[in-house]
Amino acid sequence: MTDIAMITAAAARLAGHARRTPLLNAPLLDKIAGRRIFVKAECLQWTGSFKFRGAWAALTALPMQELTRGVIAYSSGNHAQGVAYAASLLGVPSVIVMPQDAPAVKIANTRAYGAEVILYDRATQDRDALGADLAARRGLTLIRPYDEPMVIAGQASVGLEIADQAAETGIEAADVLVCCGGGGLTAGVALALEAKAPHLRVRPVEPAGFDDTARSLALGSVQRNAATSGSICDAIVTPEPGKVTFPILQRLCGPGLVVSDTQVLQAMALAFAHLRIVVEPGGAVAMAAALFCADLPATVICTASGGNVDAAMFGRALAG
């Protein structure tokens, strides 16, 4: 189980390797939202998303013999790039299993970081089984995208930074909205804030139609999504909450928030215009909630979890 000691140790391994991303805000954005919005810009992280943190934390925790044989990951793209780049920095091989409908830029970048990319069909193939089989045959260590305590510990470093940056900025009370797929980032941030800033409450945010976590939290048991693809928020589409992450979310998080695709695209356009950052759809759901959801406090912190987006999708957001 991920605890604060594991999180602190992971943060120490990440120091000097992960980027301490800025907490951005803009007066004109606050005017539009009617509340103060602070954006943790993880799109500026190495490989364009927070996923590098968990990957680095997990890889650097492996025994040397395992590490040198190489690692494998299955991912729609951000975990893929995080693992591929962390592996390349550490000089070990990586194999990444990606859905064939992942954004082209994510597939290309994963290859450019030096990984061997294996594509699969999201609708007909089971990526878990595929990954486990490849891992066994080649002696690779599987790095799970979220249901892995050491990955959660790495993502939690986002929460440690939010706690510090909130204090530096003089933020005394706020909801912390986190883009939620499998829940690795949400669980990590919640655990870090429980220890370092318990006055900041975490709420997961999901796209409409893929709100398995919000429904699971509301009903008190794991609920699945009806669909497994078809969202513009490719980065955070998962069949159901994680087995490791969900109990953490249940214990620590407030109710989930749900946003529409239109709101996500508007949030991307507003991040472009007022923060000058590039946010991908799945990384913009928390900012969309901060901008457009009711029943939020006067100050909201939200993660801009990733910025790996094709030009066509970004153009669609700007055309708004």
Next chain:
Amino acid sequence: MTDIAMITAAAARLAGHARRTPLLNAPLLDKIAGRRIFVKAECLQWTGSFKFRGAWAALTALPMQELTRGVIAYSSGNHAQGVAYAASLLGVPSVIVMPQDAPAVKIANTRAYGAEVILYDRATQDRDALGADLAARRGLTLIRPYDEPMVIAGQASVGLEIADQAAETGIEAADVLVCCGGGGLTAGVALALEAKAPHLRVRPVEPAGFDDTARSLALGSVQRNAATSGSICDAIVTPEPGKVTFPILQRLCGPGLVVSDTQVLQAMALAFAHLRIVVEPGGAVAMAAALFCADLPATVICTASGGNVDAAMFGRALAG
């Protein structure tokens, strides 16, 4: 004359008010360029450009009686927003004289920061005369965009941060490429680096057709541009090098670099894809030079000076 004491004092006034912007880089960008490129992301500064620094430094240096009567500035948009926002934070009125062909987003934002905006025709009206007249009639203090020692001292804080960040990153030798219009940022950065990191050489970068500074440096005397508008790099189109700034550039800078509009648009697209930041054309010339110019060292630092760009122009860059 701006000197290091004035620069240090300006930096002290800016502490806690200007954002210390990150120095970004990306392995895949370095691969494309064939050299290490570090980008000082001033597009993440308040109001979306470094101009807030000079504005804040100049306004906070005014005697209280002058400050409370208000300030006036003429600007194609970034200095406008910097002065307008600094004035609003200090609770004093601001009047901004802007060309009517400035990007719509810059005009709208300048108004949203609380300034009174007066539009003029770039081809037929003299903004200096217009500004001086308004200043005299209303008792406003004119804040010049670059030919003003206190503004240069404020922009120099970018150079102080580059010196620190280069040391933190272990950069021992590099050219520092700076987007150059009137030369306020270039002169400021050059003065700061002369004092704090003399091993880093500054080179101004301009768009083709508006390379007055490069030609002036090469010929040893002030040269004018043939045209005064028509560049996509609206933020850095000036008729000739500044009277205050040019002698500083002559003493401290290496030869100027010149880039094409196509290279600028490509640099914007690469900043989008690999750094996930939004850079406007005039703010992307230095990055374009870092990517595409020959005769540069293995490590280059460049300013991404601003990110205030209309969606249509950004879409043009992404369509590349």
